[in-house]
Amino acid sequence: MSLDPATVRRIARLARIHLDEAEVPRLQDELNSILGWIEQLNELDVADIAPLTGPAQMALKMREDRVTDGGIRDAILANAPDRAGEFFVVPKVVE
Amino acid sequence: MLTDLTLAEASAGLADRRFSAAELTEAHLAAIAALNPRLNAYITLAEDSARAEAAAADAARARGEAGPLAGIPLAIKDLFCTEGLRTTAASRILGNFIPPYESTVTANLRRAGAVFLGKANLDEFAMGSSNMTSAFGPVENPWKPRGDAAAKLVPGGSSGGSAAAVAARLALGATGTDTGGSIRQPASFCGIAGIKPTYGRCSRWGIVAFASSLDQAGPFARTVQDCAILLGAMAGHDPKDSTSADRPVPDFAAACTRSLKGMRIGIPREYRAPGMSGAIEALWQRGLDWLRAAGAEPVEVSLPHTKYGLATYYIVAPAECSSNLARYDGVRFGLREEGTDLTQLYERTRAAGFGAEVRRRILIGTYVLSAGYYDAYYLKAQKVRALIHRDFTDAFGKVDALLTPTAPSAAFAQGANMDDPVQMYLNDVFTVPASMAGVPAMSVPAGLDADGLPLGLQVIGRPFDEETVFAVAAAIEREAGFDARPAIRAGVTP
Incomplete structure (x- = not known):
């Protein structure tokens, strides 16, 4: 499988990363080199293997359903790049 | 010199009142002032708070309330959130981020009385094997090849600043994180010890996330015992991390003196990679001889899916990274690049905020998770991961x-x-399989190559059996008698 320039642009769009047109060819080469190297996994037949999502093979713990944290609005807003009072500010999204 | 002490020696000296925590911290701050402008091991220094913490440690000791790490100066990888102290992940996108909370691991270290000298440099978001991807510049390895004092080598990565700081005596120990080798490879490159414990041994809460099914915190130090002491303070169950293990933390330091008599040590034949350097092959053999001399029995074993570890890793880790790093959107914290609409704001912020390697991994991860490719890449990688995990389970039935x-x-x-x-990814060929399986693994300095540069050996153990890992690594340390020191270190500036 080999990525064409349109696919590189589409992935960047999905990932919300702006690409200059001049970056596309180099990135296409790099991504194809990585994906080509990954192709070696096709040597393996894994049809009957159950996927492993992570090494922590333990049951998730239950806990009491009650509020244990909160009331820290100012701490949460402290790193906002732009805010108005108690709100984060973004460009207008609804006309 | 105070900066040459091991952590255990420094603790004993503090307990015996031979010197104060204030003096110990000042000695390290002076060394940092002299060498950090060159090595760039620290991104952010915390001189004032370090002095205050040292004074508090001295006061606690005077009251008879000194914790197990009271007054011990450490470097903290700049991936651990520290309340009120800038935490950048070595990225422009978090360049001005001041966490309003403390990671569980650093909170545990603070409770034990440790002093934080500053935040150590790393590859951006811990993605790299050289520390070259840091937005705050590369770190210089304090070791020099014999006869070439001008050479600038990498300290390894991603925890390159932590490893360089400990090697150059700019800290008695350091925290790191390891996703595919980010503690073990820099420990090997810098001639020090470092352990990635079992996945779940340390809480991940408050550590900037890279690949959540792989990320695990661990310590660096100049001796195996010092690593054991630090891990004992870092580890423990945390209700805030659902993957943190609810099990008691053993006395890791006591395990360092355990006998190896009757122990079986596996030599995985698949690690004998074609083209392996003669020096590394010879050192591996010497390691076996040392363990035999210590009473252990070497046994050849097979981990048949070793060769697929890296390719599997470079699907799983980017997939998880693309998901984790979606939170950097320029809205709630971190860098913002303005745009005419919200999508443009996101796209420009992320293009300006992330470096080339991070962008590359996000794009790979986005692709392997995208509609139509998920089964071919991500699901397949998870299945191969199950095979790699089974390799280790089978091997640990025998050794x-x-x-x-x-x-x-x-x-x-x-x-x-x-x-x-x-x-660059091939650097992690020997460290990634243990990460995929979640098992504990430690690098211990074992010798020098022909150029006088340090090489490490890796000890891998059963899940939650760090004690055996420490016992084996400590035996190698004793037998190897590794006493070489880097060309650049506190008190010595060539």
């Missing part, structure tokens, strides 16, 4: 621990391996 080299080479020059991402 108590595994011995391998840590890395396929000694430290390389800054700028090398930069034009081919796959070539």
Whole structure:
């Protein structure tokens, strides 16, 4: 499988990363080199293997359903790049 | 010199009132002032708070309330959130981020009385094997090849600043994180010890996330015992991390003196990679001889899916990274680049905030998770991961621990391996399989190559059996008698 320039642009769009047109060819080469190297996994037949999502093979713990944290609005807003009072500010999204 | 002490020696000296925590911290701050402008091991220094913490440690000791790490100066990888102290992940996108909370691991260290000297440099978001991807500049490895004092080598990565700081005596120990080798490979490159414990041993809460099914915190120090002491303070169950293990933390330091008599040590034949350097092959053999001399029995074992570890890793880790790093959107914290609409704001912020390697991994991860490719890449990788995990389970039915080299080479020059991402990824060939399986693994300095650069051996253990890992690594440390020191270190500036 080999990525064409349109696919590189589409992935960047999905990932919300702006690409200059001049970056596309180099990135296409790099991504194809990585994906080509990954192709070696096709040597393996894994049809009957159950996927492993992570090494922590333990049951998730239950806990009491009650509020244990909160009331820290100012701490949460402290790193906002732009805010108005108690709100984060973004460009207008609804006309 | 105070900066040359081991952590255990420094603790004893503080307990015996031979020196104060204030003096110990000042000695390290002076060393940092002299060498950090050159080595760039720290991104952010915390002189004032370090002095206050040292004074508090001295006061606690005077009251008879000194914790197990009271007054011990440490470097903290700049991936651990520290309340009120800038935490950047070595990225422009978090360049001005001041966490309003403290990670569980650093909170545990603070409770034990440790002093934080500053935040150590790393590859951006812990993605790299050289520390070259840091937005705050590369770190210089304090070791020099014999006869070439001008050479600038990498300290390894991603925890390159932590490893360089400990090697150059700019801290008695450091925290790191390891996703595919980010503690073990820099430990090997810098001639110090470092352990990635079992996945779940340390809480991940408050550590900037890279790949959540792989990320695990661990310590660096100049001796195996010092690593054991630090891990004992870092580890423990945390209700805030659902993957943190609810089990008691053993006395890791006591395990360092355990006998190896009757222990079976596996030598995985698949790690004998074609093209392995003669120096590394010879060191591996010497490691086996040392363990035999210590009473252990070497046994050849097979981990048949070893060769697929890296390719599997470079699907799983980017997939998780693309998901984790979606939170950096320029809205709630971190860098913002303005745009005419919200999508443009996101796209410009993320293009300006992330470096080339991070962008590359996000794009790979986005692709392997995208509609139509998920089964072919991500699901397949999870299935191969199950096979790699089974390899380890099978091997640990026959042996108590595994011995391998840590890395396929000694430290390389800054700028090398930069034009081919796959070539850089190959650095992690021996460390990634243990990460995929979640088992504990430690690098211990074992010798020098022909150029006088340090090489480490890796000890891999059963899940939650760090004690055996420490016992084996401590035996190698005793037998190896590794006493070489880097050319650049506190008190010595060539």
